[in-house]
Amino acid sequence: MNDSFVDRRRFLKVAAATAAVALLPAGLPARAADAVKLTEDDPTAKALGYVANAGKVDATKEAAFKKGSTCGNCMLYQAAQDKGGFAPCAAFPGKTVSKAGWCRAWAAKPA
DSSP states (O other), rough: OOOHHHHHHHHHHHHHHHHHHHHHHHHHHHTTTTEEETTTTHHHHHHTTTTGGGGGOOOOOOOOOOOOOHHHHHTTTTTTGBBTTTEEEEHHHHHHEEEBBBBBBBOOOOO
C-alpha cells in the first residue's frame, strides 16, 4: 500500500476522533442539579484563587482582581443554569460556583 495513502487514512481517523471529542462537552452540558458546589478548599479552586464572595478578595494580593468582577458577570459562568445563586463554570467542570464569587479565570462577558 502507498505510504501517502496510509498517512492520509491515519490523519482522517485522528481528525475525526479529535472532532468527536471536541464536540462531546457541547453535547453533554453540565447541569447545576448534578454538580457539587465548589469549595475554597478544592485544589483547583486554590490554584485559581477562588473565593465564594468576591467582596472578600484582597485586591493588593490579587492583581487580576477588578472591583465589581464576580462569577455572575464572568463569561465562564453558565447563568442560564443558575439555581439559587450557583451555576456551572467552565473553569471548574462538574462543579457549581457562587454567583457572588470570583477567581483568576474571570473574563468579562462580551458587551
